[in-house]
Amino acid sequence: MPRLLVTGGAGFIGANFVHYWLREHAADRVVVLDALTYAGNLGNLKTVAGNPQYRFVRGDICDRELVEGLLREESIDTLVHFAAESHVDRSITGPGAFVQTNVLGTYSLLEAVRKVWLGERTVARHRFHHVSTDEVYGSLGPDDPPFSETTAYAPNSPYSASKAASDHLVRAYHHTYGLSTTTSNCSNNYGPYHFPEKLIPLMIVNILHGRSLPIYGDGGNVRDWLYVEDHCRGIDLIVSNGKVGEVYNIGGRAECENLKLVQLLCEHADDEVRARPELHSRFPACPASRGESAASLVKFVTDRPGHDRRYAIDSRKIERDLGFKPTVSIAQGLRRTLAWYLGNEDWWQSVMDGRYQDWITTQYQRR
Ligand code: NAD
Ligand code: DAU
Numbered sequence: 001m002p003r004l005l006v007t008g009g010a011g012f013i014g015a016n017f018v019h020y021w022l023r024e025h026a027a028d029r030v031v032v033l034d035a036l037t038y039a040g041n042l043g044n045l046k047t048v049a050g051n052p053q054y055r056f057v058r059g060d061i062c063d064r065e066l067v068e069g070l071l072r073e074e075s076i077d078t079l080v081h082f083a084a085e086s087h088v089d090r091s092i093t094g095p096g097a098f099v100q101t102n103v104l105g106t107y108s109l110l111e112a113v114r115k116v117w118l119g120e121r122t123v124a125r126h127r128f129h130h131v132s133t134d135e136v137y138g139s140l141g142p143d144d145p146p147f148s149e150t151t152a153y154a155p156n157s158p159y160s161a162s163k164a165a166s167d168h169l170v171r172a173y174h175h176t177y178g179l180s181t182t183t184s185n186c187s188n189n190y191g192p193y194h195f196p197e198k199l200i201p202l203m204i205v206n207i208l209h210g211r212s213l214p215i216y217g218d219g220g221n222v223r224d225w226l227y228v229e230d231h232c233r234g235i236d237l238i239v240s241n242g243k244v245g246e247v248y249n250i251g252g253r254a255e256c257e258n259l260k261l262v263q264l265l266c267e268h269a270d271d272e273v274r275a276r277p278e279l280h281s282r283f284p285a286c287p288a289s290r291g292e293s294a295a296s297l298v299k300f301v302t303d304r305p306g307h308d309r310r311y312a313i314d315s316r317k318i319e320r321d322l323g324f325k326p327t328v329s330i331a332q333g334l335r336r337t338l339a340w341y342l343g344n345e346d347w348w349q350s351v352m353d354g355r356y357q358d359w360i361t362t363q364y365q366r367r
Pocket of ligand 2: 089133187197304
């Protein structure tokens, strides 16, 4: 049975992946290594805490001794690497942490597995799966073909540059040392446990509180949205059946302009809140509680510096070779996500404290 080390498993996608894996592969061992930065939260893993197949270790991926010890002690044969600094706006105000975790952290993990898997031969077969992003390919014009696995890298933000560097390191460890690697480059995820600094959860929380909905620039930037569980399934297909040394793009075939996406979310929120009178007393400032529309909260703000205009993913390779297909449409996914945030107010209230609030306040002053 596979024995997994999941880095960044207390973050948004990592936690969804841990839930997914323990459900779909109940006999496998899953060890989570996470530093619990502002983005990591043990509350994201509360529902698996009692599972004997699961173990949580708080630690930094840059701590090579700790990682080597876990690889040996747990006989880890599969490492799924999510841990990263992930928010583009933060990379613009403070790129150092992105270089540290995304570049040096990935390098440190690669060195640890090189020593233990290739040097000490602790396991018969191994796999290092690197979770990356479509942002490494840069920005598309309106009529450009979507990003494929052979699109040239052209990262534009400190975040995407740090992810691009980590992708290159993973590739090099495969080619130079024969490490069994796979890499996935995925489009924008959304769903449960998404930290409310990213577009969709931020808009949900602001709608419920009747706060303005900040749209960067003209709102015409395009992202390709994928429900997080579909991403987890795509990673499973690659880890289980993907070809060693290969890269797979994962996308939702769901391109949408930011303004349209936010308007769609406003419509869903209006419908939901209007239909449920108990929400009127819980969220009295929400426009729908007062008979108004959430779209009235939209506010155009200063654009993100270097803001990539359009991302789109050509996911034909993973569809053809591994049978991947997104199963959740954007309308279904937004409704599910909204329902999750309405049912988990404690979660988002508790993660939106301290350092996050300080940072977001500075952001709004900047505009
Ligand atoms: P996230 O910010 O929600 O979670 C990151 C997790 O990594 C957190 O739990 C954090 O505590 C942990 N972490 C950070 N630095 C660490 C360190 N030095 N050592 C150990 N743990 C550390 O991120 P996410 O949105 O879940 O993204 C996960 C991965 O998927 C990232 O590699 C990201 O680049 C990639 N990705 C994200 C998206 C998306 O839409 N969110 C899309 C494609 C790819
Ligand atoms: O494409 C994959 C990437 O998607 C991941 O690699 C990143 O980790 C993830 O954060 C995400 O990056 P984006 O920059 O696309 O996501 P974000 O949610 O920050 O923004 C989505 C779009 O919405 C983007 O065009 C910027 C815009 N935006 C964002 C915020 C937070 C706004 O207009 N207003 C906002 O307040």
